[in-house]
Amino acid sequence: MGHAPEHTSAAPAILAEVKPAHLPRATLVENDRSFSWITEKICGIIEGKTPTWWWVCFILACFVASFTVAGITYLVITGVGVWGHANPVNWAWDIVNFVFWIGIGHAGTLISAILCLLRQKWRTSINRAAEAMTIFAVVCAAIFPVFHVGRVWYAWYLFPIPNSNVIWQNFRSPLEWDVFAVSTYGTVSVLFWYVGLLPDLAVLRDRFFVAGNKVRSFLYGLFALGWRGSNRHWSNYEMAYIILAGISTPLVLSVHTIVSFDFAVSLLPGWHTTIFPPYFVAGAIFSGFGMVLTLMLPLRAIYGLQDLITQYHIDCMCKITLATGTIVGYAYGMEFFIAWYGANPYEGFAFINRAFGHYAWAYWIMIGCNVITPQFFWFKKIRENTSLVWILSIFVNVGMWFERFVIIVTSLARDFLPSSWGYYSPSIVEIFTFFGTFGVFSVLFLLFIRFLPVMPMAELKAVTPQADVHGGHGHAEPKH
Numbered sequence: 001m002g003h004a005p006e007h008t009s010a011a012p013a014i015l016a017e018v019k020p021a022h023l024p025r026a027t028l029v030e031n032d033r034s035f036s037w038i039t040e041k042i043c044g045i046i047e048g049k050t051p052t053w054w055w056v057c058f059i060l061a062c063f064v065a066s067f068t069v070a071g072i073t074y075l076v077i078t079g080v081g082v083w084g085h086a087n088p089v090n091w092a093w094d095i096v097n098f099v100f101w102i103g104i105g106h107a108g109t110l111i112s113a114i115l116c117l118l119r120q121k122w123r124t125s126i127n128r129a130a131e132a133m134t135i136f137a138v139v140c141a142a143i144f145p146v147f148h149v150g151r152v153w154y155a156w157y158l159f160p161i162p163n164s165n166v167i168w169q170n171f172r173s174p175l176e177w178d179v180f181a182v183s184t185y186g187t188v189s190v191l192f193w194y195v196g197l198l199p200d201l202a203v204l205r206d207r208f209f210v211a212g213n214k215v216r217s218f219l220y221g222l223f224a225l226g227w228r229g230s231n232r233h234w235s236n237y238e239m240a241y242i243i244l245a246g247i248s249t250p251l252v253l254s255v256h257t258i259v260s261f262d263f264a265v266s267l268l269p270g271w272h273t274t275i276f277p278p279y280f281v282a283g284a285i286f287s288g289f290g291m292v293l294t295l296m297l298p299l300r301a302i303y304g305l306q307d308l309i310t311q312y313h314i315d316c317m318c319k320i321t322l323a324t325g326t327i328v329g330y331a332y333g334m335e336f337f338i339a340w341y342g343a344n345p346y347e348g349f350a351f352i353n354r355a356f357g358h359y360a361w362a363y364w365i366m367i368g369c370n371v372i373t374p375q376f377f378w379f380k381k382i383r384e385n386t387s388l389v390w391i392l393s394i395f396v397n398v399g400m401w402f403e404r405f406v407i408i409v410t411s412l413a414r415d416f417l418p419s420s421w422g423y424y425s426p427s428i429v430e431i432f433t434f435f436g437t438f439g440v441f442s443v444l445f446l447l448f449i450r451f452l453p454v455m456p457m458a459e460l461k462a463v464t465p466q467a468d469v470h471g472g473h474g475h476a477e478p479k480h
Contacts, residue, residue, distance in 0.1 A: 026312040028122055028463040033307055035461045042200075042453045042460075043207055045303055050450065053302070058446050064439025071433030072147055080150045082429045089412045089424040094144040095262070096404040097434050100287070101141035102182065102259055103280075103400060105189070106252060107288025108134030112192055113248035116241075122316050124459040125309045129299070130292050131193040132452075136444040137291075138186040140437040145178065174261035181258040185251050192244045198237065200453040202227035256284040263407065270350035270411035273338055279331035283400060286324035286370070289317055290396030295445065297390045299454065308455060311384060318377040318389060321396065325374030328403075332371065350411055358423055359410045362402050369399020 075082050085092055108130035115123040146155050158179045160169055169176050201224040208217035227233055260280035263271035300309045339347040354363045373395045376382050409424050461467055
């Protein structure tokens with residue numbers, strides 16, 4: 001075998017003058033917080049006395065959630081006619097709210113799964129709360145299609161269970177695809193969230209045992225599944241976590257794609273378009289990150305988590321919101337282009353009617369919230385103003401609800417038969433049922449932050465400077 005020559009040509013002189021800048025990595029845990037400080041901070045939220053504000057919010061959330069319970073009870077007793085449905089608008093707030101809540105849950109899976117596979121360490125401070133948000137949003141979403149069937153006691157017919165009536169589902173219907181997609185998404189999201197909780201549940205088990213609270217120690221230990229923190233446990237944990245991340249990643253794309261098929265496979269003008277799958281996925285991530293900001297910024301302020309949810313985390317979330325909001329705005333423009341280029345008069349009328357018809361007010365609210373609002377995130381000063389970011393995140397969620405309303409109602413209200421055209425208005429039962437789901441979501445989220453760690457302690461410790469054995473950092477003492 002030959003040998004490479006020992007003498008190589010000298011590098012060009014210009015390279016000796018080039019001094020590339022070494023950009024410092026963003027600090028994910030500020031003020032050199034120690035491992036013990038992180039444990040005390042996260043566990044202290046659970047171990048401390050329940051604050052007054054939590055009780056006030058919980059009671060208020062329970063009261064609002066009762067609207068949904070009352071609305072659904074009245075619907076089951078009386079019939080689906082108590083909703084404002086009428087020909088031609090036979091889908092209305094129920095499907096709007098279903099798609100809205102499913103979209104809210106997308107950021108949790110994105111942060112947990114895709115960013116995990118891409119080794120984006122900034123996800124560590126927000127992934128636990130985002131995963132919980134996903135599960136609670138799916139619970140709220142499932143309410144509407146289940147009760148939309150009318151005879152809710154027959155809802156189990158949606159699943160391919162053999163029965164004496166030999167009634168089988170229409171597997172060619174995208175509504176049936178929703179059943180499988182959403183149930184799979186919910187199951188994997190719960191497993192992913194629960195597996196990530198195991199090390200932290202074991203920490204709480206041990207701390208309550210030392211504190212002498214045997215009941216809570218037993219309960220946390222029961223759900224910790226015998227976690228002891230051994231090398232074998234960590235190895236199996238990391239393998240299970242990465243497998244679940246790999247399974248969850250295609251679900252982020254598939255679930256809202258299948259939800260978009262509810263509309264895209266129909267022949268109705270305004271729905272029958274191939275742009276819906278990527279457009280719906282981008283919109284879901286857009287609204288999901290808006291909700292993460294809406295929830296995490298108040299928690300950051302209330303519990304003093306500024307060292308764990310840093311400005312860098314807020315910057316990253318704002319930039320993703322900006323990117324997905326811009327994609328959504330591009331999709332709005334492309335819808336008009338496709339309608340024009342397709343030279344279909346019915347398709348063209350559907351989009352002109354959206355912008356200038358009876359529902360123009362909803363369309364322009366959607367444009368203002370979804371296209372204009374995220375553009376403010378181009379400016380660093382706005383991203384650094386947490387109060388303003390929080391307000392803008394609320395506008396994002398309002399706009400995404402109106403997007404679903406515009407897509408569904410405006411297309412149905414003006415169908416192929418002008419004699420059946422009408423103007424849809426929601427009934428009081430629909431309004432109360434929808435706003436009650438915010439109470440359901442809030443109740444679940446408040447219980448989560450009270451009894452479970454809002455952040456993964458082990459993952460947070462792994463991104464601190466002292467966790468890097470090659471970084472030359474010692475174990476820093478906490479700063480006060």
